[in-house]
Amino acid sequence: MFRIRFHGRGGQGMKTAGNILGSAFFGEGFEVQDAPRYGAERRGAPLFSYVRASRTPIQERGVIDNPDLVVVADESLMMLPAAGVMQGVTADTVILINTRDAQGWQARARFPGVVLAVPAIAASPPGGTPPLQSAVCAGAAARLVGVIRRETLAQAVRLELDARGRLMLDQDLRWTLAAYDAMSAHAGCVRERVAERNGVTAAPDWIDVPQDSVRRAAPDIHATASSEQSLTGTWRSFRPVIDPGHCNRCSWICGTLCPDSAIRVDADRTPHIDYDHCKGCLVCVAVCPPHAIRAVAEGKAAACEKIAQ
Amino acid sequence: MSEFVIKSMKDLPSVHLLGAGTAMCAGCGGLQALHEVYDLLGHKTVVVNAAGCMTLLANYPYTPFRGSWLYTSMASAPAGAQGVRDALDILLEKKRLPPEENLTAVVLTGDGSAYGMGLSATSAAIERGLDFIYLCYDNEGYGNTGQQTSAATPHGARTATHAGVAGFGGEKKDLFAIWAAHRPAYVATVIGAEPLDLARKIQHAVSVKGPRLILSLAPCPTGWDYDPMDTVEIGRLAVKTGIWPLKEYRDGKVSHTRVPHPRLPVEDYLVKQGRFAHLFQPVRNDKLIAEIQARVDEYWRDVG
Numbered sequence: 001m002f003r004i005r006f007h008g009r010g011g012q013g014m015k016t017a018g019n020i021l022g023s024a025f026f027g028e029g030f031e032v033q034d035a036p037r038y039g040a041e042r043r044g045a046p047l048f049s050y051v052r053a054s055r056t057p058i059q060e061r062g063v064i065d066n067p068d069l070v071v072v073a074d075e076s077l078m079m080l081p082a083a084g085v086m087q088g089v090t091a092d093t094v095i096l097i098n099t100r101d102a103q104g105w106q107a108r109a110r111f112p113g114v115v116l117a118v119p120a121i122a123a124s125p126p127g128g129t130p131p132l133q134s135a136v137c138a139g140a141a142a143r144l145v146g147v148i149r150r151e152t153l154a155q156a157v158r159l160e161l162d163a164r165g166r167l168m169l170d171q172d173l174r175w176t177l178a179a180y181d182a183m184s185a186h187a188g189c190v191r192e193r194v195a196e197r198n199g200v201t202a203a204p205d206w207i208d209v210p211q212d213s214v215r216r217a218a219p220d221i222h223a224t225a226s227s228e229q230s231l232t233g234t235w236r237s238f239r240p241v242i243d244p245g246h247c248n249r250c251s252w253i254c255g256t257l258c259p260d261s262a263i264r265v266d267a268d269r270t271p272h273i274d275y276d277h278c279k280g281c282l283v284c285v286a287v288c289p290p291h292a293i294r295a296v297a298e299g300k301a302a303a304c305e306k307i308a309q
Numbered sequence: 310m311s312e313f314v315i316k317s318m319k320d321l322p323s324v325h326l327l328g329a330g331t332a333m334c335a336g337c338g339g340l341q342a343l344h345e346v347y348d349l350l351g352h353k354t355v356v357v358n359a360a361g362c363m364t365l366l367a368n369y370p371y372t373p374f375r376g377s378w379l380y381t382s383m384a385s386a387p388a389g390a391q392g393v394r395d396a397l398d399i400l401l402e403k404k405r406l407p408p409e410e411n412l413t414a415v416v417l418t419g420d421g422s423a424y425g426m427g428l429s430a431t432s433a434a435i436e437r438g439l440d441f442i443y444l445c446y447d448n449e450g451y452g453n454t455g456q457q458t459s460a461a462t463p464h465g466a467r468t469a470t471h472a473g474v475a476g477f478g479g480e481k482k483d484l485f486a487i488w489a490a491h492r493p494a495y496v497a498t499v500i501g502a503e504p505l506d507l508a509r510k511i512q513h514a515v516s517v518k519g520p521r522l523i524l525s526l527a528p529c530p531t532g533w534d535y536d537p538m539d540t541v542e543i544g545r546l547a548v549k550t551g552i553w554p555l556k557e558y559r560d561g562k563v564s565h566t567r568v569p570h571p572r573l574p575v576e577d578y579l580v581k582q583g584r585f586a587h588l589f590q591p592v593r594n595d596k597l598i599a600e601i602q603a604r605v606d607e608y609w610r611d612v613g
């Protein structure tokens with residue numbers, strides 16, 4: 001059995017990547033499970049999807065906690081324990097990261113196994129739409145498992161991305177296959193392992209769930225603005241940074257237009273960004289009249305902060 | 310809300326009453342409008358929220374509100390507001406609630422409820438003269454379930470249920486006109502990208518009693534398929550191209566609070582959104598673009 005986990009943020013297409021890879025495995029005659037896993041949060045929040053593919057009926061259920069391949073579409077997730085990228089990896093797991101610095105991540109994570117970079121596929125024409133992440137990640141993953149033929153992969157892309165229309169589909173196919181071809185040196189580096197069978201795992205103990213009284217069980221919230229306990233700052237892949245020298249302390253433009261109430265303006269009209277909650281939509285960067293707010297890649301910003309400390 | 314009149318951006322609230330940390334998408338135009346409205350309305354409200362994206366605001370045990378919130382099914386938010394209003398009125402009458410602790414019933418729904426499933430309950434509530442504010446964030450589709458077509462989806466847009474080369478072939482319903490035809494206390498269109506215009510309308514809405522609608526176009530990066538960073542630009546373009554007229558109905562008359570001049574081609578607005586990409590690629594669909602433009606031109610010609 002192959003067990004693959006795709007990590008990304010809502011909107012980056014990792015659910016689709018799982019669908020494409022799942023269909024490709026299916027096309028090669030495998031039994032397949034593929035499913036995304038996310039909470040109530042929306043675009044921007046960390047999520048993952050997972051694929052199991054086996055030559056015999058699959059009896060494992062639920063999320064994968066012993067992956068053979070982990071694909072990471074957004075390297076900022078590596079620093080976010082809550083994203084669970086490294087959950088259950090062993091030295092035999094292959095990690096494929098969308099990064100220019102695979103070796104750097106290997107060192108930082110002190111990971112003894114193989115770390116590869118998602119191939120950089122150029123936009124065509126140059127400056128055109130950047131390649132679809134789901135296509136590139138699925139294409140690269142398909143090559144790493146070594147049991148999916150180019151034609152079968154192409155068929156899976158046609159099946160899963162059909163709704164995008166013919167022109168888009170041609171482009172998606174090119175990207176997927178380019179990523180597949182770029183990983184040829186590593187074809188088959190992800191190992192197929194024995195599938196677990198029913199009866200191997202012990203049945204859980206009986207759990208008694210007592211019925212609570214309505215006062216206790218009804219979802220009544222008495223606190224105000226308790227949402228502030230949710231730290232949506234973890235959603236960011238880019239961080240807005242205000243340059244106080246350029247900010248002309250206009251009239252609350254960034255503070256009013258930030259959808260997330262994440263910019264506070266103090267008594268002398270200086271804006272402050274609340275990084276615990278800022279989701280990194282970059283609306284403030286787009287609206288600041290004197291361009292006093294920059295977008296900095298979250299990985300870099302965090303590194304700068306460490307140095308500053 | 311205090312008595313002073315909002316004249317410039319400087320007068321907008323600098324303190325945000327709506328809590329951060331909600332589950333809405335990064336760059337959500339509906340949340341932008343909601344916080345601008347809530348920062349003015351404040352905690353002396355009961356928000357009656359029909360199923361939709363915004364139901365995720367109060368996600369147990371978290372809530373961004375400083376006042377009350379109540380969840381209803383998609384069709385029945387105005388009925389929920391009636392119950393809340395009646396209960397408050399009884400308490401006031403029996404002097405079990407001092408007048409200074411009175412609350413405003415605020416219905417909060419998406420377009421799926423406001424234009425469709427909840428319209429009958431809304432019409433009946435206006436008919437009964439219910440004293441409430443209805444805030445609709447119109448993201449032009451069933452956003453929470455994956456942007457299927459709703460009664461507010463505009464002509465030509467791609468949705469999860471209309472994915473072909475022509476997009477949605479039907480028409481966006483005119484909810485403003487439907488409300489105005491009931492002769493309610495107040496109806497206004499707003500957009501988060503124009504906070505000053507929005508604030509003035511909220512100021513007027515709170516100064517009157519009866520059924521009041523605040524209808525906000527809500528640019529939706531997820532459902533409309535664009536970069537979250539462009540939420541304000543797309544909102545401003547909706548106004549500048551005339552596809553989202555900012556207007557109000559009061560004392561029996563409709564007036565426009567912003568007349569775009571010069572009015573930009575509607576194409577400038579469409580081209581920024583993936584849901585209209587099929588109008589431009591693989592080949593430009595001049596006919597459909599012209600059709601959409603013609604609808605906008607016709608609207609403004611009738612306005613005079």
Ligand SMILES: Cc1ncc(C[n+]2csc(CCOP(=O)(O)OP(=O)(O)O)c2C)c(N)n1
Pocket residue numbers: 360361362363382383384418419420421422423426448450451452453454459
């Ligand atoms: C009667 C009924 N039908 C369907 C649903 C499933 N549903 C939940 S949210 C939603 C979409 C609501 O759309 P809208 O009101 O526009 O709000 P949005 O999701 O766009 O914020 C649907 C269809 C429901 N909750 N109730």
Ligand code: SF4
Pocket residue numbers: 240257258259260261262263273274277278279280281282283284285336
């Ligand atoms: S990026 Fe800017 S506008 Fe977006 S949530 Fe953060 S502070 Fe607010």
Ligand code: SF4
Pocket residue numbers: 242246247248249250251252253254255271287288289290291292293
């Ligand atoms: S919008 Fe720009 S200039 Fe205005 S307060 Fe914000 S950072 Fe400063």
Ligand code: SF4
Pocket residue numbers: 042043332333334336337338339340362448452453527528529530531532
């Ligand atoms: S789907 Fe659209 S309306 Fe719903 S939370 Fe996301 S951006 Fe907002």
Ligand SMILES: [Mg+2]
Pocket residue numbers: 361419420421446447448449450451452453459
């Ligand atoms: Mg909607």
